[in-house]
Amino acid sequence: DAGVIQSPRHEVTEMGQEVTLRCKPISGHNSLFWYRQTMMRGLELLIYFNNNVPIDDSGMPEDRFSAKMPNASFSTLKIQPSEPRDSAVYFCASSVSGGNTGELFFGEGSRLTVL
Amino acid sequence: GQQLNQSPQSMFIQEGEDVSMNCTSSSIFNTWLWYKQDPGEGPVLLIALYKAGELTSNGRLTAQFGITRKDSFLNISASIPSDVGIYFCAGQLKGGGNKLTFGTGTQLKVEL
Numbered sequence: 001d002a003g004v005i006q007s008p009r010h011e012v013t014e015m016g017q018e019v020t021l022r023c024k025p026i027s028g029h030n031s032l033f034w035y036r037q038t039m040m041r042g043l044e045l046l047i048y049f050n051n052n053v054p055i056d057d058s059g060m061p062e063d064r065f066s067a068k069m070p071n072a073s074f075s076t077l078k079i080q081p082s083e084p085r086d087s088a089v090y091f092c093a094s095s096v097s098g099g100n101t102g103e104l105f106f107g108e109g110s111r112l113t114v115l
Numbered sequence: 116g117q118q119l120n121q122s123p124q125s126m127f128i129q130e131g132e133d134v135s136m137n138c139t140s141s142s143i144f145n146t147w148l149w150y151k152q153d154p155g156e157g158p159v160l161l162i163a164l165y166k167a168g169e170l171t172s173n174g175r176l177t178a179q180f181g182i183t184r185k186d187s188f189l190n191i192s193a194s195i196p197s198d199v200g201i202y203f204c205a206g207q208l209k210g211g212g213n214k215l216t217f218g219t220g221t222q223l224k225v226e227l
Contacts, residue, residue: 004157031213033213033215035217042217042218042219042220043158043203043217045214045215045216048213048214050213055213056214091157091158093157095213097213102146102148102163102205102206102207102213102215103148103160103163104158104160104215105160106157106158106159107157108155108156108157109155109156109157
């Protein structure tokens with residue numbers, strides 16, 4: 001069975017460039033989460049969607065970050081313009097809303113390096 | 116934001132030893148979960164706890180949901196080399212919807 005699929009796995013870019021990270025949740029899951037992981041701050045929730053609708057984006061650092069979920073099988077996290085402090089591993093996770101809550105399934109992550 | 120304090124931060128143990136780690140918070144949680152993260156991978160769910168006082172086992176792993184709903188512990192018995200990784204507690208706040216707050220992590224290293 002396919003798990004959560006993220007792309008790219010690794011991205012190196014220069015400061016000021018636009019970065020787009022992509023996620024395909026597990027089929028049938030209707031909640032999708034974007035997390036950021038750094039050594040200093042650990043795992044931080046950026047935003048989550050239920051049934052393609054953003055529910056809580058209070059973790060999005062600033063206006064440079066945006067996330068969309070145009071349909072049940074695809075989501076993007078965009079950073080424009082990127083800055084070196086955005087360097088981190090970005091994880092997408094999905095779950096079944098209304099099921100056993102908290103049981104998130106994570107992708108393998110996208111490691112972003114902004115030079 | 117809400118923080119879960121996890122301890123110890125790291126552990127270096129001998130193969131075969133038992134391991135214990137815990138997680139505390141100043142807030143009440145409805146759900147406690149324990150995840151493990153291997154290098155280069157995303158966290159994977161190990162155990163989920165849904166009731167205060169609940170004690171749940173999964174093979175060599177045992178976890179408990181504290182009576183006060185503000186803490187949880189994870190025990191690993193007879194550790195093996197593949198137990199190496201970072202263990203995270205996570206919780207859902209009462210009224211917090213589907214949001215999971217993660218602890219700071221415990222890095223486990225096992226010496227043969």
